[in-house]
Every structure is written in structure tokens, then in C-alpha cells.
Amino acid sequence: MKTNSKTPDATETRKTEHLGHEYDPTVTNWTAVSFPGDRHGLTTKLRREARDAVLRCRGSEEKFQQFMDTLEVITAWGRAKLEADKAEIKRNAELASTRAEEEARRAEFRASIQAGVTIRVSATDTGFIEQSPRDGSIRATYDTASDERGPVAAMAQMMLAEGRSPTSVLEINAFGRTGIGSGQTLTQLAAGGAGAGAATQGGFQGIRV
Structure with a gap:
């Protein structure tokens, strides 16, 4: 017959849910309690306040239940606040990316x-x-196919x-x-030097070959 070799007072170690910190839940001596590292300095005051609250329970189950329920509410609030902050950080990052993209377009236009x-x-x-050479997005549209000034001349004048x-x-x-008109300046094209290419169904006539 096998017997449990574990003595009744054997240490029952556990690990915390998130950081995997090992601790002994049976320890009653506060100075012997092992807490996770606090490199951010977030929990020093919290541990002290929690210790004082537990000491004030003095064996009262009612007081301890109040303490535990309070921790439960604080934890729930903390989780909700964490998710809200993460969502806000994501939105801010997206806005910053949008602003950077807009500034890049403005710089490109300048x-x-x-x-x-x-x-x-x-x-x-x-x-x-006119498309951006950077990302192919349409920078400007010139509906000049039927313009009496000539499609190219009208576009050049609009650009000026x-x-x-x-x-x-x-x-x-x-x-x-x-x-036709490629290689000429806006000034030359706006004057009508090569802007006469008439529009037809399917595109512009006057293709340089």
C-alpha cells in the first residue's frame, strides 16, 4: 500500500497567473512573503496598504470579505482601464501615422x-x-478633354x-x-504651343511616335 510521502507541513508553492512568480500561499509572516519584482515601482504603496487592511481584519470574516470584494472591483476597473488605454494608444498611433502620411503628401506637392x-x-x-511617384495615389485630376483651349494647354494653365x-x-x-507636349515647360504649354491635341473616344490624338 502506497502512502503519501508528503508531510502535512510541506510547503505549497504556487505561481502567479501573469508573471509566473513563485510564492507560498501558507506564509503568515509578512516579512517572509515573496512578491513579484516591482521594477516600475507600481506596487510598493499598494502592498503596504493591503497589509494594513488585512491586519485590521483581525480574524473577522466579514471584514476580510469586504477587503476581497474591494480588490475584485479594483481589478475589474484596472482591466477595463487597461483595455481603454490600449485602444486610445492605438488610435493615437493611427492618427500620428495619418498625419505623417499627409505631411509626406504635402512635402511631395511642395x-x-x-x-x-x-x-x-x-x-x-x-x-x-497626376499620380504620386511615391505611392501611386492620385494627386490631381484635370478634366480638360473638351476644353476649348486644348486639353494640354488648359491643364498647363490650371497647374500654373x-x-x-x-x-x-x-x-x-x-x-x-x-x-505631344512632353518635354516642354508649363509656360510653353500654357501658351498653346502643343496643347491642341483634340480628344476622341478612346483617348487623345496627337501621340508622339
């Missing part, structure tokens, strides 16, 4: 209106679009009105081919 910058556009059925540098050079992708 660079695009500097002297000597090459502006790249693509023809569409209704005019032209935006504050683009008159010396900026336009590169036009006309449905996979180089469009």
Missing part, C-alpha cells in the same frame, strides 16, 4: 512646384491625372494657377505612348 521639377501625368478619357513653377517640365503618358 517639391512638385519647385523650379525644374518634372511633372508626370497620364491621359484619361476625360483629361489627365495652382502655383506650379513655370519652368516645370511636363511628361505626358498618353495611353502607353508619349503624348
Whole structure:
């Protein structure tokens, strides 16, 4: 017959749920209680207050139940507050990312209106679009296909009105081919030098070959 070799007063060690700290739940001597490390300094005062509250129970089950229920409510509040703070941190990070992205777009636009910058556009059925070379997003749309000034000339004039540098050079992708007006400055194009390419169904005529 096997007998339990464990003595009645053997130490019953356990581990805490989150940090896995090992402790003995049977210890009554406060100075012998082993607590998890507190490198953030969060629980020094809490341990002292908890000790004082337990000592005031003096064997009263009612007082101890009040103490335990209070800890339960505090723990529940702490969990809810933790999740709320995590959600707020995530929102703030997303806002910061959005602001950074917006600033990057603004910086890109500021660079695009500097002297000597090459502006790249693509023809569409209704005019032209300018896309960001950084991420491909549409930076500007110019619906000039039916403009009486000419699609390219009208677009160049609109760009100048935006504050683009008159010396900026336009590169036009006309449905996979180089469009008439490519390589000229906005000033030249706005004057109508190469802006006459008439629009037809399916795209612009006047493709440079």
C-alpha cells in the first residue's frame, strides 16, 4: 500500500497567473512573503496598504470579505482601464501615422512646384491625372478633354494657377505612348504651343511616335 510521502507541513508553492512568480500561499509572516519584482515601482504603496487592511481584519470574516470584494472591483476597473488605454494608444498611433502620411503628401506637392521639377501625368478619357511617384495615389485630376483651349494647354494653365513653377517640365503618358507636349515647360504649354491635341473616344490624338 502506497502512502503519501508528503508531510502535512510541506510547503505549497504556487505561481502567479501573469508573471509566473513563485510564492507560498501558507506564509503568515509578512516579512517572509515573496512578491513579484516591482521594477516600475507600481506596487510598493499598494502592498503596504493591503497589509494594513488585512491586519485590521483581525480574524473577522466579514471584514476580510469586504477587503476581497474591494480588490475584485479594483481589478475589474484596472482591466477595463487597461483595455481603454490600449485602444486610445492605438488610435493615437493611427492618427500620428495619418498625419505623417499627409505631411509626406504635402512635402511631395511642395517639391512638385519647385523650379525644374518634372511633372508626370497620364491621359484619361476625360483629361489627365497626376499620380504620386511615391505611392501611386492620385494627386490631381484635370478634366480638360473638351476644353476649348486644348486639353494640354488648359491643364498647363490650371497647374500654373495652382502655383506650379513655370519652368516645370511636363511628361505626358498618353495611353502607353508619349503624348505631344512632353518635354516642354508649363509656360510653353500654357501658351498653346502643343496643347491642341483634340480628344476622341478612346483617348487623345496627337501621340508622339
